[in-house]
Amino acid sequence: MARIAVVTCDGGGTGSGFLVAPDTVMTAAHVVEGATTVSLRFGAEVFAGEPVLMDTENDLALVRVDGQPAGHRFAIAEEPAVVGEDVAILGYPEGRPLGMTQGAVTSVDLRINAEDRDLRGVFRTDSAINPGNSGGPVLNKSGDVVGVVSAGSDGPGDGYAVSQPRIAAVVAAQADSAVVPPAEECEASGEERWDDPVQVSVTSTHPEAPSIAQTLQLYGQALNERYNDLVWYLLTPSMHERVGDYDTYFEGLSTSSWISVDVLEVEVLDEVTDEATVALRTTQTAEYGPDGATCSDWVITYTLVLDAGEWQIDGARLADGPPLPCPDEESVEDL
Structure with a gap:
């Protein structure tokens, strides 16, 4: 598992990700979108990263790691999650240490709007989801990935995840992926907010x-x-x-x-x-x-x-x- 930190022209943020190849991490596209720099922390190891595939329509991204971190490589499930299935979510809620929450799938094949992102084919789970969980894997009882955390909800604790068919398609496409152009150069930092910026x-x-x-x-x-x-x-x-x-x-x-x-x-x-x-x-x-x-x-x-x-x-x-x-x-x- 990777704790992902990004710097953007507007500030920065954190999210979660997981290895799908020795040097490739999957996460949510909105975690790394617009990033000028990406770092991935695997325990006490830190690596630079570079998005190599961005599927903003399905809120999925692949990040190439500058190195081969030690860690578990997750397999993608062969079948999508179904209503009532027990699942577990791994991630770094609110940027804190790695944690796990458990719950069940409560609805599938949904269409939602999350922060101006129109997502189709997602499923809902009653597992607790917090900021920082985005990009983390949703696992079935076999430990295979059936979802990627994309958004929380207005309900207490539950949230939404991108489903297995879309995840499998992105992983399969990684061999043909090209480096995503970096965000445009930021204007001089702080000049609009401060009279005399450091x-x-x-x-x-x-x-x-x-x-x-x-x-x-x-x-x-x-x-x-x-x-x-x-x-x-x-x-x-x-x-x-x-x-x-x-x-x-x-x-x-x-x-x-x-x-x-x-x-x-x-x-x-x-x-x-x-x-x-x-x-x-x-x-x-x-x-x-x-x-x-x-x-x-x-x-x-x-x-x-x-x-x-x-x-x-x-x-x-x-x-x-x-x-x-x-x-x-x-x-x-x-x-």
């Missing part, structure tokens, strides 16, 4: 570097705009305890602003934890600046933890000694 670079080629950069940009921008509640939200509860109380934390940052951040390296520590080493430039008043500097260049290693599909900062330490003063004030103005 400039972001991603030197690292790690699959999760873009989503981590996105979180750090949000943290820095919120700090610059003095949206302290958002800054605090982006820290884990354990980080709250280590930095002291809310007022003390922001007193030390009261004159600080982020100018630019570059994600240099990313290392996976476990299933939900990464470390990211970044080059960061800040400005601050001399009173709060290291050795009285009003502009500083830092190299910091951040520890980030996945919670409900979002990165939160769980620690920070100097990675390359104390910060250095910026070369000159002009370099700050030019950024």
Whole structure:
């Protein structure tokens, strides 16, 4: 099973997927549609991915994995699900660790409209389905795939899945699939929302570097705009305890602003934890600046933890000694 994270021009999101070949994952098309980057996390292993087949009409997609992850390869059932059949759903609800829910098929061969997607031939199950489950497999008692989670419903807990005949057709077509063109280049990030956006670079080629950069940009921008509640939200509860109380934390940052951040390296520590080493430039008043500097260049290693599909900062330490003063004030103005 893969936890899928994507970055788009409008933000990002998470979903679920499963291996149908040694280097191919099936998911829901809406999970990866419009993605500029795709990363797939198999336990503590993370791989880059690239959509190679998009069937938006049936909300199915195949993603080619840059590598061959360890994991179970799922077989597609020979027959579609029937009303009353017991099923189980695997996935990452709300971006949390892998979970399973059980239920039964309650209706088949339906037509629904889900977020402006007109889907035909889907079936309904009373298994609990939550955001983040999209793209996960619906399994019969033999462990074969009879559905792919596509949408929740207005009812308590149940949802809809794409049916076996459509899944089998997409898997059969993968040999002839071609790479889907990536989303158009995004316009300069944040310029419409912020007066003076933090400039972001991603030197690292790690699959999760873009989503981590996105979180750090949000943290820095919120700090610059003095949206302290958002800054605090982006820290884990354990980080709250280590930095002291809310007022003390922001007193030390009261004159600080982020100018630019570059994600240099990313290392996976476990299933939900990464470390990211970044080059960061800040400005601050001399009173709060290291050795009285009003502009500083830092190299910091951040520890980030996945919670409900979002990165939160769980620690920070100097990675390359104390910060250095910026070369000159002009370099700050030019950024």
